[in-house]
Structures are given as C-alpha cells and as structure tokens.
Amino acid sequence: QMYLRLMGCFTLSCVFEMDTTPESYLDLFPLEAIVYLTPDSENVLEDIDPDKVYVLGGLVDESIHKQLTLRRAREQCLQTARLPIREYMVKAPNSRNYHSETLAINQVFDVLSTYYETRSWPAALRAGVSSGKGYVLPETAKQ
Numbered sequence: 001q002m003y004l005r006l007m008g009c010f011t012l013s014c015v016f017e018m019d020t021t022p023e024s025y026l027d028l029f030p031l032e033a034i035v036y037l038t039p040d041s042e043n044v045l046e047d048i049d050p051d052k053v054y055v056l057g058g059l060v061d062e063s064i065h066k067q068l069t070l071r072r073a074r075e076q077c078l079q080t081a082r083l084p085i086r087e088y089m090v091k092a093p094n095s096r097n098y099h100s101e102t103l104a105i106n107q108v109f110d111v112l113s114t115y116y117e118t119r120s121w122p123a124a125l126r127a128g129v130s131s132g133k134g135y136v137l138p139e140t141a142k143q
Contacts (some may be wrong), residue, residue: 028109029053036073039101041080089135
C-alpha cells in the first residue's frame with residue numbers, strides 16, 4: 001500500500017510525503033477517519049477535512065468492476081464520497097455519447113491536490129478530469 005501525507009502548502013504548490021507499507025489502511029487509521037473515494041457513492045465530497053484519510057480506489061476498468069470500490073468500502077464499514085463532478089460539470093456532446101466519472105488514481109490526486117491549494121472545485125476538476133471523460137465545465141460547453 002502507498003500513502004501520501006500532506007506536509008504543507010506554499011504559494012504555488014503543496015508538498016507531500018510518500019510512504020509505502022505492507023500494512024492495510026484499516027490497521028493504520030481509525031475507521032471513523034477513513035473516507036473511501038468511489039464514483040458510485042451517494043455522498044458528495046464538499047470539502048477536504050485534514051483530519052480524514054482519503055482512500056483512492058484505483059480502478060481503471062469501470063465496466064468490469066462496476067461498484068467494486070463502493071462494495072469494498074461498505075464491507076469495511078467505511079464512509080464513502082465521490083468527487084463533485086455532476087455538481088460542477090456538464091455532459092459534453094460527443095460522438096460516442098460517453099460520460100464517465102471513474103478516474104485514474106493520478107487524476108483523482110490532481111483533483112484533490114488542486115482543490116486543497118485553490119479551494120475551488122471548478123479549478124480542481126479542470127486540472128484532473130480530462131475532456132475524454134465526457135464532462136466539461138459549463139463555460140467550456142458554451143464555447
């Protein structure tokens with residue numbers, strides 16, 4: 001397992017410490033502090049709480065593993081949340097009619113770190129959600 005810990009934010013960027021361990025997050029952190037991020041959660045992540053530990057599921061193939069991260073979090077009795085993609089973005093017309101809220105770990109990390117720095121979900125989502133996901137910010141859709 002790999003863990004990133006926020007060490008501090010400065011004018012233009014945040015500094016993270018990375019650590020790897022064979023131990024499970026369930027053994028390292030209190031259950032009430034863990035929030036499992038999954039695109040299938042009914043709960044919207046509205047803010048980042050520095051007292052919480054956020055687990056990034058890391059599933060790339062959404063068609064095969066639909067709702068796996070949500071089931072895993074429920075089995076472990078963990079809180080869940082999803083990024084506020086539907087709240088701040090709109091579905092962009094595309095030839096495949098493809099729209100997905102499932103992001104790779106690096107995209108989720110980019111969203112969270114940008115939000116932590118800017119406190120702006122539109123800026124954070126712009127940084128992490130590629131247009132290939134089928135979602136854009138409303139002002140982009142009008143162009």
